[in-house]
Amino acid sequence: MQRLLMLLITGFFILSFVKNPDLEDKYELSLVAKGCHFQVMVNEKMVMDGKSYQMVTKNLNINKELTDSGEQKIDVKMLRISREMPLKTTQAYVNLKLEKIVGDSTVLIKEVKLPTFPYDDDEKQPNSIGGSIEFTVAEPENK
Numbered sequence: 001m002q003r004l005l006m007l008l009i010t011g012f013f014i015l016s017f018v019k020n021p022d023l024e025d026k027y028e029l030s031l032v033a034k035g036c037h038f039q040v041m042v043n044e045k046m047v048m049d050g051k052s053y054q055m056v057t058k059n060l061n062i063n064k065e066l067t068d069s070g071e072q073k074i075d076v077k078m079l080r081i082s083r084e085m086p087l088k089t090t091q092a093y094v095n096l097k098l099e100k101i102v103g104d105s106t107v108l109i110k111e112v113k114l115p116t117f118p119y120d121d122d123e124k125q126p127n128s129i130g131g132s133i134e135f136t137v138a139e140p141e142n143k
Helices: 002-015
Strands: 026-034 036-042 045-052 056-061 070-079 093-102 105-114 128-137
Touching: 026 036, 026 045, 026 070, 036 093, 045 056, 070 093, 070 105, 093 128, 105 128
Parallel strands: none
Antiparallel strands: 026 056, 026 093, 036 045, 036 070, 070 128, 093 105
């Protein structure tokens, strides 16, 4: 009986040191867009694709799209909602933030705001505007 009790106590002690996946670093994208067709790709995989005349807000955990370690790339593109409507007419914009969440703290890695120039002449407006975020994910410690 005493051995069984020691075995249970030892088992609980060992399990208390098992890595909790809820405590791992989380990478989250926050997107706010209006008046455009927007596309977001993580490491060349489409993760968001939508159109909106009104303001839209989306949050997405991107851990599954990241490689275990090394360089990562996020591309964001803002396109006209239709060929006939310049981005200035729809007052189009896209704001994309990448945040790293560690426990209870959140760290802003980078923010991309499109367009990166003022809207002047409708005829000179591009059909699409893009930006990217490049960052490095560190090798996990206890793998």
